Amino acid sequence: MSEDIYRELILDHYRHPSNFGHLKAPTGKYRDSNSNCGDVIEMEVLVKDGRIADVMFTGVGCAVCIASASLLTEEVKGKRVEEVLKMDEGDVLRLLGLETITPERGKCAMLPLKVLKISLMQGQKQA
């Protein structure tokens, strides 16, 4: 794999992630890590009328992981929950501006979406 993934979009979101922090009263919250590398992401969501009214994340991770979380939170704000639950690896790669990713780095890229989906499902359970 080439260093192509270290393009400006990913590096910018890594250095200055969007929606980094905590929500005052999230309706759903979940945290998970990648067992092999120690990347950790926590997502907090506020769902109103079936839509994501707000979302924030915190975490520690590599450039791909943090950029993925940052871009994802930008993307899903205002979207319907069921729409987001349908998102897959292709959507994440599109957000990152990548065509492919190696399996190991794929885990870094996909962790935020996985955590986001579970936080949304938890929010649904409570509602």
Add this chain to the structure above:
Amino acid sequence: MQRIRRDFPILSRLENGKRLVYLDSAATSQRPVQVINAVKRFYEQMNSNVHRGLYEMSEEATQAYENARSNIASFVGAKPEELVFTRNATEALNLVAYSWGRANVKEGDVIVTTEMEHHSNFLPWKLLAAEKKAKLEVVKITNEGLLDDGSLEEKLKLGPKIVAITHASNVLGTINDAKAIARKARDAGAICVLDGAQSVPHMSVNVKEIGCDFMAFSGHKMLGPMGIGGLYGRYELLESMPPFLTGGEMIKEVHIGEVNWNDVPYKFEAGTPNVEGAIGLSEAVNYLRSLGMDWVRSHEKELTAYALSLMVKKSSVHVYGPLDVGKRGGVISFNIDGVHAHDVAQILDTEGITIRSGHHCAMPIMDRYGIPAAARASFYIYNDKDDVEALIQGIEKVKRVFMIERRHIQGAYTRSL
């Protein structure tokens, strides 16, 4: 050096179109053609099961397997019957915890291990302690990455049953004074279990001189095949222990009402063993002997000193473990300010430089230093100064890609949750 490198066919492959700079021998070493051929020879000329057939070929295989045992045992200063073949050091350590541990540890007993252990010398004891309601006490390490002597003395005063400790750390590189620790453990009434996975491949190790009761090691980290490793156990202890796995090979007689276990070490080798692995590992031992373990150690010391001298000059690079090469092996874990270890590894790979990144199966050490992960370069007999220089240039490339010099915000990208 060129002569050694020529023995390793894999070193001529390209990595991302560049010369392969293999700096991950602490994860697994490469194998010389001599080892590969020994395995090939076994399959082409004598493949048959051992300790079973009465035909010539099976006798040859049994002979080769037992010769391998003697050869490998003598390499670590043990008698052949004191060497149990296992899959790797992990299995060897689990064997001790499961067999000796379950038979001897009781409620309220103390098991001592350290903060610098690989998970394989930590989790078996943690599970054993939980099962037996024993106490697991963890010896601290200093900021420099050395064992904290005061903490060790304190734990030994508790009168432990077991002192389980690594001989050389797979993250910090620290080499512990195994002989002194084994003596202290004995004086405290404990058995000493040594994890030799990172020491046996890299220096002269003699279990009798050290005086430990058990020592585990892995073949694949010392030029041998994967799936073969060893457990040295003091004969009386092995004799007294119940079996680990049960099945074929490990019995003398089995009747519905009564079972006689086989003699040591076969009692612990249930099922068809990894004969090819043992033969390959024996050839690996021959290869290391021909170089001389003192040469291996001094070669790695030289490379490590060279690498450390270049790395500590860089203000944005943080190296973990002792800087004195007399106290450490050829393993260098490091981080670059503001860059996750994963990204370091991936950018180095674009230059053909293969290192490990992550928690190195030693999360307590990561906690100790408050880092999520680290990059790790490790050296072996086939590495040279060119490899070290490639690593240093690779680190410069990482800094360029991440524009570290311009921004230089220390630790800005590791955030607490």
